[in-house]
Amino acid sequence: MLSLIVFLPLAAALALLALPRLGDTAARWTWVAVAAADLALVVAAWLRYETPTAGRLAFEEQVEWIPGVNSSYHLGVDGLSLPLVAMTAVIFLACAIFALRETDRPRLQAALFLFLQSVSMGLFVAADLILFFVFFDLSIVGMYFVIAGWGHGNAARSAMKFFLYTFLGSLALLVGFIGLYIAADPHTFDMVELAEQTPFAGSSLAGGLVLAAILIGLAVKTPTVPFHTWLPPAHTDAPAIGSAVLAGVLLKMGTYGFVRIAMPMLPEAWRDWAWVIIVVGIVSVVYGALVALAQTNVKRMVAYTSVNHMGYIVLAVGAAGLIADDTAQARSIAVTGAVTQMVSHGLITGALFLLAGVLQDRAATYDMDSYGGLAGPAPRFAAFFAVGAFASLGLPGLSGFIAEFQIFTGSIAAAPVTAIALVGILLTAALFLRALQRIFTGETRGRSVGFTDLRAAEVWSVGPLLVLSLLIGVFPRPLLAVIEPAAEVAVELVGR
Amino acid sequence: MAMRPLLLLPEIVVFLGGLTVLVSGSFLPRTRQWVTRVIAAVALVAAAILAAVDLPGLAQPAMEGTFTVDTATGVARIVAVVGTLIVLALASDEIAGSPRESETYALFLFSTTGTLVLAGADDLLVVVVGFLLASIPLYGLIGIARTPRGAEAAMKTYLLGALFGILLLLGVTLLYGVSATTSYADLTDRLAEAPQGVVAAGVVAVLGGLMFKAGGVPGHFWVPDAAEGAGGAVAAFLTTVPKIGAMVAAYRLIAMLPDTLAWPLLVAVLAVASMTLGNFAAYWQSDPRRLLGWSTVSQVGYLLVPVAVAGRSDLALPALLLYLAGYTVTNLAAFAVTTAFPDRRDLDSYRGMGRARPWLGASLVVALLGLVGTPPTVVFAGKLTTTAAAWDGGLAWLAVLVFVNTVVSLFYYLRWIASVYGRGEPPARTLPAAFVPRAWSATTAVVTAALSLLFGIGAGVLWSVVSM
Secondary structure (H helix, E strand, O other), rough: OHHHHHHHHHHHHHHHHOOOOOOOHHHHHHHHHHHHHHHHHHHHHHHOOOOOOOOOOOEEEEEEHHHHHHHHEEEEEOOOOOOHHHHHHHHHHHHHHHHHHHHOHHHHHHHHHHHHHHHHHHHEOOOOHHHHHHHHHHHHHHHHHHHHOOOOOHHHHHHHEEEEEEEHHHHHHHHHHHHHHHHHOOOOOOOHHHHHHHOOOOOOOOOHHHHHHHHHHHHHHOOOOOOOHHHHHHHHHHHHHHHHHHHHHHHHHHHHHHHHHHHHHHHHHHHHHHHHHHHHHHHHHHHHHHHHHOOEEEHHHHHHHHHHHHHHHHHHHHHHHOOOOOOOHHHHHHHHHHHHHHHHHHHHHHHHHHHHHHHHHHHHHOOHHHHHOOOOOOHHHHHHHHHHHHHHOOOOOHHHHHHHHHHHHHHHHOOOOHHHHHHHHHHHHHHHHHHHHHHHOOOOOOOHHHOOOOOOOHHHHHHHHHHHHHHHHHHHHHHHHHHHHHHHHHHHHHOO | OOOOHHHHHHHHHHHHHHHHHHHHHHHHHHOOOOOHHHHHHHHHHHHHHHHHHHOOOOEEEEEEEEEEOOHHHHHHHHHHHHHHHHHHHHHHHOOOOOOOOHHHHHHHHHHHHHHHHHHHEEHHHHHHHHHHHHHHHHHHHHHHOOOOOHHHHHHHHHHHHHHHHHHHHHHHHHHHHHHHOOOOOHHHHHHHHHHHHHHHHHHHHHHHHHHHHOOOOOOOOOHHHHHHHHHHHHHHOOOOHHHHHHHHHHHHHHHOOOOOOOOHHOOOOOHHHHHHHHHHHOOOOOOOHHHHHHHHHHHHHHHHHHOOOOOOOOOOHHHHHHHHHHHHHHHHHHHHHHHHHHOOOOOHOOOHHHHHHHHHHHHHHHHHHHHHHHOOOOOHHHHHHHHHHHHHOHHHHHHHHHHHHHHHHHHHHHHHHHOOOOOOOOOOOOOOOOOOOOHHHHHHHHHHHHHHHHHHHHHHHHHHHHOO
């Protein structure tokens, strides 16, 4: 089941590459069909999903891969990964639909994104560190070609910076993985076994160094302050669907690594360093929001709000490491909020980046001051953007609220000082309202004149993302029912 | 102890193949020199099959204990012979019809024999024989193109080779002087009792000689010049095949030494020097072959990592062999792309190649990212296991430096990839606008790149072979 979900897009990508005579239209629709089929498979998996016993995974598959170093092809999902798998499938389908109007090498683009989809799916279901790393690295390679091949502006330079920076992170991660492997007895790369063993129990210096390597790797990918500088140029110069995937899916690989790898495998070190992680989280929240406030480029602004939103997640998982009596429930709420935020941010920011792509498509600029009164000529665009902005700033009734509410409930109960991060919410509210005002209100002027409203493909790609955000905001139960048991297990593991 | 010459059958077959090529080449008319290529290929295939048949089983001494046939020898044989076979495929474009066709093939085979001898040598004197047999044909190969740069590179290689050859002999003499033996079987105990200063000097000299052969610091100076100045097939050969024998020989040497001095540290320092120097020197190279030449210097650094922990980690030897196998196919894939476009000697001249020739472009990406160690290529599996071996053997810092260097190396490989997929046309000079690849090289590039991927995905199978 999981193998099929992971490799169906890759097979389709290879088929697209092998059939150069396929027409552009056929290639675009093949991409949509395959992404839809993959989503259908994920939905089927979700319906059949039952919470596995603590420390185990559902839909497990395991085949020997490199037995010499105890690395296996091991897949499985639990409440931490299943929502992300579903979110990934949704975002890639949205991108496929959005790209129906693409004219620049659509067949290659479809193949590349299908490849990226396989890689992203694979990462979230991997239960072996080497397998995880393989997908982690390939996601960088795939995104490099997306930015370099379909980007605009100074795409080659941004792509290079992205590649070098995140590759550095991935290698730090690999150093940490090898450390875990060597410390484990018997040596293994299997995530489930490593979480059981907690290899560095009792050696806080070595454990701290290995955790530092892993944290740096994940922090670059997430990104958190101070490792975020690759993100704004990469986003600004990436094509719309590239940005949507980068922000929606690829950033989650970092935060997912915190809850999947760092917390359960290095609980002692995690607790020792919890305050550092919390501080990094708070700084990311506030700094990301402040820098976003200063932007005049819409896409850069959304990019910096990603730093801010990822900061909430880092804050929550950091707070989960503050072990004190009777805060277990609060910490579990924080972790649930963190995972919900991953899903929510994926949907909302994915939608916002696609909408920013519409600006570039119509008027070839992201500059807010070039627009004004856009709500007149493009009411649907204005409505969609407003919903996205409100969701992103955490308006109740939308998914961002559910996520951030839980994060703060849990974190503040565990450590009241984390309330500082609430400033971030205020700032994002201010910056989004200001952006809405500058772009959409007032008299129609500048590039807004003659702006074509959203087309069908754009409505049908962005719309579902926003609807899902609304659904999660109004009926969070089905999602939380999957996440909560896994969050409890994660908190229990980190408390060992 | 017996001679048991049949154990050396693969070496004998390759060497006799070389002689046959040389003799028959002098009798064949100019238009039918291709026959010698077929003879060479048949000899190599036969040697590969013989080596594969011999592969499973325990270590067997031959030639009165001066040569060992074990898994390392067997894997090195197969990798070296297959590597030469791939080089022959590249040569089909470049060397076919050239004035010295059969001589080139013969020199390839002789040098390969030298590599095979080095890989199995269990005696210092056999190491010397292997060194000379691998080196001397190489001087001829580099100069055979008869270009000014080729002549310069041949001269440089020859002078350095002579220097390091003498150094190697000096080292052997010193070690013999304090131990009265050259056989590894006896050296371990006797060196433990010998004066350590002399032992250190001797080992450093021998290791220096092997580093010349492998193209690592301190014997690396000839590599970039030779890679740039020699013909494409020769460049591919000299940056790949000699390393196989030299690295296995270095492993055997370090594994044999008694635990009296800090050998792992010495090798680790050489490894770090090699990878760092190679990477930084490759940074601003504009000739793809010179860039690859420096990149191979850095690869020797990575290959030395498992050598540093020889005997201290069970992972070391299999990791070395896996890396060697992966490096061979991946490096040859990169060189195959350069021989497919022999006139494009500038990174900029590859601009637009990715679009014009998608398969070749993809092969180059796989090869270059493979050399970086990106999964799922086989070099990733190699890098993973070598660094795990280093960590396991107590050199965690070396593992970290490997990864730091990997990041450094990414930049210059990406420069080439960025130019392949860059927009716009190649700068108009005398180059033809269209990308018309040479047929054999193009096919070889695609096949070797595919192998690099396949071996990576099937690394488990490969591992079970190299750790037999």
